[in-house]
Amino acid sequence: MPSRSTLLDDRAIARALTRMASELVERCHGTADVVLVGIQRRGVELAQRLARLVEAQEGKPLPCGKLDITLYRDDLQAVGARPVIGETDLPFDLDDRTVVIVDDVLYTGRTIRAALDELADFGRPRRILLCVLVDRGGRELPIQPDIVGVRQETAGRDRVDVLVRELDGRDAVELARAEG
Amino acid sequence: MIRPILIRGGRVIDPSRRTDGVADVYLADGKVAAVGRNIVGEDGCQVIEAAGKVVTPGLIDLHVHLREPGFEELETVSTGAMAAAAGGFTAVCAMPNTDPPLDNQGAIGFVISQAQKAGKARVYPIGTISLGQKGEQLSEFGELLSAGAVAVSDDGKPIMNSHLMRTALEYAKTFGIPVADHCEEITLAQGGAMHEGIVATRLGLKGIPAAAEEIHVARDCILSELTGGHIHLCHMSTRGSVELIRRAKAKGLHVTAEVTPHHFTLTHDACDGYNTNAKMNPPLREPEDVEAVREALKDGTVDVIATDHAPHHYDAKEREFDDAPNGILGLETAFGLAVTQLVRPGLIALPDLLYRMSTRAAQIFKLPGGTLAVGSHADIAVLDPDVEWTVDPGQFYSKSRNTPFGGRRLFGRAEVTIVRGRVVYDRAAPPGRLS
Amino acid sequence: MSPATLGKDLVGLETLSAAQILLLLDTAERFKEVSERPIKKVPALRGKTIVNLFFEASTRTRISFEFAEKRLSADTVNVASSGSSVSKGETLVDTARNLEAMRIDMVVIRHHASGSAEFLGNRIRSNVINAGDGKHEHPTQGLLDLLTLRDRFGKLEGLKVAICGDVTHSRVARSNIWGLKKLGAEVAVCGPPSLVPREIGQLGVEVMTRIEDAIAWADALNVLRLQLERMTAGFIPSLREYNRVFGVTRERLARAPKDLVIMHPGPMNRGVEIDSDVADGEHSVILPQVTNGVAVRMAALYLLAGGSPDWQHQGGSE
Numbered sequence: 001m002p003s004r005s006t007l008l009d010d011r012a013i014a015r016a017l018t019r020m021a022s023e024l025v026e027r028c029h030g031t032a033d034v035v036l037v038g039i040q041r042r043g044v045e046l047a048q049r050l051a052r053l054v055e056a057q058e059g060k061p062l063p064c065g066k067l068d069i070t071l072y073r074d075d076l077q078a079v080g081a082r083p084v085i086g087e088t089d090l091p092f093d094l095d096d097r098t099v100v101i102v103d104d105v106l107y108t109g110r111t112i113r114a115a116l117d118e119l120a121d122f123g124r125p126r127r128i129l130l131c132v133l134v135d136r137g138g139r140e141l142p143i144q145p146d147i148v149g150v151r152q153e154t155a156g157r158d159r160v161d162v163l164v165r166e167l168d169g170r171d172a173v174e175l176a177r178a179e180g
Numbered sequence: 181m182i183r184p185i186l187i188r189g190g191r192v193i194d195p196s197r198r199t200d201g202v203a204d205v206y207l208a209d210g211k212v213a214a215v216g217r218n219i220v221g222e223d224g225c226q227v228i229e230a231a232g233k234v235v236t237p238g239l240i241d242l243h244v245h246l247r248e249p250g251f252e253e254l255e256t257v258s259t260g261a262m263a264a265a266a267g268g269f270t271a272v273c274a275m276p277n278t279d280p281p282l283d284n285q286g287a288i289g290f291v292i293s294q295a296q297k298a299g300k301a302r303v304y305p306i307g308t309i310s311l312g313q314k315g316e317q318l319s320e321f322g323e324l325l326s327a328g329a330v331a332v333s334d335d336g337k338p339i340m341n342s343h344l345m346r347t348a349l350e351y352a353k354t355f356g357i358p359v360a361d362h363c364e365e366i367t368l369a370q371g372g373a374m375h376e377g378i379v380a381t382r383l384g385l386k387g388i389p390a391a392a393e394e395i396h397v398a399r400d401c402i403l404s405e406l407t408g409g410h411i412h413l414c415h416m417s418t419r420g421s422v423e424l425i426r427r428a429k430a431k432g433l434h435v436t437a438e439v440t441p442h443h444f445t446l447t448h449d450a451c452d453g454y455n456t457n458a459k460m461n462p463p464l465r466e467p468e469d470v471e472a473v474r475e476a477l478k479d480g481t482v483d484v485i486a487t488d489h490a491p492h493h494y495d496a497k498e499r500e501f502d503d504a505p506n507g508i509l510g511l512e513t514a515f516g517l518a519v520t521q522l523v524r525p526g527l528i529a530l531p532d533l534l535y536r537m538s539t540r541a542a543q544i545f546k547l548p549g550g551t552l553a554v555g556s557h558a559d560i561a562v563l564d565p566d567v568e569w570t571v572d573p574g575q576f577y578s579k580s581r582n583t584p585f586g587g588r589r590l591f592g593r594a595e596v597t598i599v600r601g602r603v604v605y606d607r608a609a610p611p612g613r614l615s
Numbered sequence: 616m617s618p619a620t621l622g623k624d625l626v627g628l629e630t631l632s633a634a635q636i637l638l639l640l641d642t643a644e645r646f647k648e649v650s651e652r653p654i655k656k657v658p659a660l661r662g663k664t665i666v667n668l669f670f671e672a673s674t675r676t677r678i679s680f681e682f683a684e685k686r687l688s689a690d691t692v693n694v695a696s697s698g699s700s701v702s703k704g705e706t707l708v709d710t711a712r713n714l715e716a717m718r719i720d721m722v723v724i725r726h727h728a729s730g731s732a733e734f735l736g737n738r739i740r741s742n743v744i745n746a747g748d749g750k751h752e753h754p755t756q757g758l759l760d761l762l763t764l765r766d767r768f769g770k771l772e773g774l775k776v777a778i779c780g781d782v783t784h785s786r787v788a789r790s791n792i793w794g795l796k797k798l799g800a801e802v803a804v805c806g807p808p809s810l811v812p813r814e815i816g817q818l819g820v821e822v823m824t825r826i827e828d829a830i831a832w833a834d835a836l837n838v839l840r841l842q843l844e845r846m847t848a849g850f851i852p853s854l855r856e857y858n859r860v861f862g863v864t865r866e867r868l869a870r871a872p873k874d875l876v877i878m879h880p881g882p883m884n885r886g887v888e889i890d891s892d893v894a895d896g897e898h899s900v901i902l903p904q905v906t907n908g909v910a911v912r913m914a915a916l917y918l919l920a921g922g923s924p925d926w927q928h929q930g931g932s933e
Contacts, residue, residue, distance in 0.1 A: 068645070070659075071649070071657035071658065071659040071687075071917075072657065072658055072659075076659055076920075077662065079921070080921055081620045081921045082642075082917055082918050082920065082921040084641075084642075085642060085645040085646075085917075086645070087645065087648075088645075088648055089648075117658075118657075121652065121653070121654040121656070121657075122652065122653060122654075123653070376813075377814055378814040378817045378818075380812075381812040381814045381815060381817075381818070382629065382789075382818070383729055383730060383751060384729035384730075384748070384749050384750035384751030384752070384786060384789060385729050385730075385749075385750070385751075386750075387812075453733070454729070454730030454733060454734060495706070495708070498706075498708055499706055499707060499708065499734075500707060500726075500728035500729075500730060500731050500734060501728065501729065501730050502728045502729065502749070503728065
């Protein structure tokens with residue numbers, strides 16, 4: 001039987017996001033020219049929450065975009081049925097901006113590699129940072145996060161589920177450990 | 181000397197004399213020598229045990245395409261006559277749309293000599309109505325008949341010129357032969373690839389309306405009335421045609437008609453998926469048409485079942501529907517389809533079916549055969565109407581394989597076929613394929 | 616079966632389910648945005664080889680497919696066979712076998728014979744997309760029409776669409792009928808009875824013989840191209856008379872109870888089936904149709920690639 005445990009409950013997520021928002025402003029030396037890009041799906045919601053938290057702290061809203069990396073996946077030739085494509089909406093110029101990529105879980109790094117490629121086709125940011133709620137280890141590419149909610153080493157067959165109120169009805173980060 | 185044959189204990193059906201009962205049939209010197217109980221043959225005669233089988237005059241097909249001369253890669257007189265024998269046919273009438281067409285004595289004589297060499301089913305050539313099947317000038321009917329032709333037809337092409345049709349019917353009366361017409365009003369049918377109906381509409385194929393056949397049937401009946409000539413209507417496929425023939429016959433006109441096994445079996449649905457093996461001319465029609473031609477066979481409006489056996493090379497059918505040739509093989513599936521579609525559902529009794537596949541065919545083309553009367557040709561089919569089998573085109577004796585019936589379960593097939601008092605086909609000891 | 620599955624080939628809309636058609640439209644919706652990017656190219660089909668096999672001249676459809684393929688980073692080869700009949704040269708079977716031997720991933724085929732796309736699809740392992748086969752179907756045109764209508768009206772359910780003109784010879788009409796009916800629209804066909812199949816009503820469409828009736832009834836008109844050779848073949852007396860009796864004109868539209876959206880698959884015969892001021896008017900969506908064409912074709916290519924052949928597993932010997 002796989003065992004299931006909660007890594008973060010709703011209050012822990014709120015605390016983590018508040019800290020991440022502060023760290024983000026600190027790392028970016030303020031909010032000037034900073035844009036958030038959420039990776040479809042749950043990265044989009046997390047980016048919007050971070051934007052609201054930054055606005056609460058700094059009194060200024062951060063522009064928020066959405067990025068779907070499906071068409072840039074490096075395993076597209078291998079997967080059978082085509083994955084559903086989410087919306088990409090970057091309602092701002094990327095040139096000379098500080099782009100903060102927001103995603104729920106960082107694992108192999110391949111999603112972020114695709115996101116970097118895709119962003120490069122949209123413009124030339126001055127700097128790109130990576131912000132994730134969970135870093136579960138297991139990297140296959142030299143990619144590291146700049147801002148992290150929680151770090152948790154996992155095995156390959158484990159599953160990390162991030163649930164968000166907007167899509168799932170509640171906030172939680174859960175770890176399903178495979179047997180053995 | 182031919183070794184005499186005793187066919188013992190079969191159900192002997194002779195539609196020419198309306199007899200049906202268990203008996204022995206004795207064949208000697210190429211003739212029917214005796215039919216009766218407990219016949220004792222002379223020493224050394226060949227005995228065929230026919231208990232549980234049907235012994236009947238060999239089937240006769242008034243409409244086949246043997247492709248020789250000119251298209252020997254599709255079929256030859258020899259392979260066609262062998263396919264006929266394997267289907268229980270002892271005689272077939274070969275249409276003249278060969279290359280060159282059978283519009284002269286030499287060509288007719290060639291087909292007859294090829295058939296004699298093959299020594300399988302008898303082959304009666306049909307001469308052309310018009311020289312070169314061009315629809316312009318009459319062929320020399322007298323010459324054709326003296327060489328062995330039994331009828332005239334431009335089959336494959338309709339006689340569009342009504343004057344020519346009129347004179348053909350009139351002139352044929354001199355010889356008492358039928359004029360067989362392929363009924364298709366060309367200006368309506370042109371470019372059509374299948375029956376005009378919902379399936380053609382869905383598939384985006386140009387349709388051939390039933391009216392194209394019916395207009396032509398009506399004209400031919402009217403010309404038969406005008407001339408008193410014998411019109412034989414090939415491969416009737418529509419309800420309207422059947423009604424026209426029924427009316428013509430009620431008037432006493434000299435009109436006869438045939439229907440193919442595929443037209444009483446399949447509808448235009450068979451063309452779905454652009455199945456080129458369901459492409460024929462006339463095209464497969466609608467369920468009401470199938471119903472009508474079956475009914476017409478039952479009540480005699482249509483006289484005979486003829487196969488329109490039309491061999492084509494496999495790669496000719498392996499192409500776009502519009503460009504594929506018309507027609508399918510018929511000889512080796514005809515009896516099975518007839519039993520399965522007409523006899524087993526109770527529409528037509530077996531003796532009546534054999535009448536339409538043998539006796540009636542002999543009558544309307546004035547051919548020998550179609551009877552077991554003592555002294556008649558020893559052309560006999562031993563049939564098993566109850567055996568169930570699966571159509572495997574790979575096993576056909578025909579050179580070609582174009583059939584939509586591959587894999588179909590059928591009831592009824594030929595066991596032994598005897599022509600001129602010799603066994604030309606025996607399922608228990610099947611001959612090798614010819615080439 | 617996963618919902619995101621189209622099967623191997625896109626031959627027509629008749630054989631697709633409503634869910635599959637919606638998947639194509641929703642995917643196309645995403646691809647619209649790709650064509651608006653500064654770099655109009657994504658790597659989704661990188662390494663795929665696609666042959667555009669056009670046995671019939673069609674600049675518009677071929678270019679649209681080519682843009683779609685290039686924007687997905689596929690490698691493309693155009694083969695145009697100008698001869699109207701393959702019987703003159705290589706048969707379609709041989710063409711298919713040759714493509715197969717070259718390990719092509721996808722074939723986009725335009726052919727004058729109905730059923731040719733299905734024929735090809737049944738004989739090669741590569742994906743086949745029908746870019747118009749005879750009078751049968753033109754599925755990507757049907758899809759782009761659906762997408763354009765959905766853009767304009769927000770939904771297709773209950774929408775009244777009249778397909779006007781030469782229905783008999785139109786693959787666009789057939790694909791539209793299937794697609795619209797499956798997504799819940801009401802469909803009418805309108806044209807001279809000599810250019811409308813007698814049995815078309817069995818497909819669940821209204822049949823109208825007066826263009827005025829279609830205009831009074833419909834929310835949108837899809838005006839079919841009238842092939843000029845229909846006149847010489849005796850289907851209609853003259854182009855002038857066709858325009859007079861069946862032309863979609865400003866005067867006729869002015870009498871409609873509401874503004875009608877006007878579509879045309881192109882290329883137009885201005886002044887025959889459609890007047891210039893209608894084609895260029897404010898309710899014409901003829902250019903958005905063209906824009907949507909690229910998105911729809913990208914969607915079809917992207918989705919079919921999921922069912923691609925894996926040549927390595929076939930142990931190819933050539």
